Amino acid sequence: MGLSDMLDDLPKSCNVGTKKNSKGYKTSWTGYKLHIDSADGGTPISCVLTSASTHDSQVAIPLTKISHQRVPISMI
Numbered sequence: 001m002g003l004s005d006m007l008d009d010l011p012k013s014c015n016v017g018t019k020k021n022s023k024g025y026k027t028s029w030t031g032y033k034l035h036i037d038s039a040d041g042g043t044p045i046s047c048v049l050t051s052a053s054t055h056d057s058q059v060a061i062p063l064t065k066i067s068h069q070r071v072p073i074s075m076i
Contacts, residue, residue, distance in 0.1 A: 006062040010050050017052035037063040045070055 018028045029052055036047045046066035048059050 003062060003065045006065075007048065010048065010058060010062070011054055012049070013051055015051045015053050017054075035059040035063055037067045039071070 014031055016028055016030050017033065018026055021027050031052050033050050033052050033054055034047055035050065035054075035056060036044050038044050046063055048063055048066075050059060
């Protein structure tokens with residue numbers, strides 16, 4: 001699967017995300033989530049905007065591929 005296919009498969013519409021906090025109570029939010037891949041020192045390299053309910057693991061591989069295209073291996 002190519003990078004563009006992976007990005008097309010991610011949900012992008014505004015929706016509700018929910019999770020349980022450490023005390024067992026549900027916390028919800030409405031909107032979007034910005035996933036950012038950053039270098040040492042916090043410099044952002046790439047980002048992807050998805051629905052609020054998207055799990056970070058769904059975006060990890062596409063973000064890595066984008067960052068790999070932007071930062072040469074010799075700089076790592």
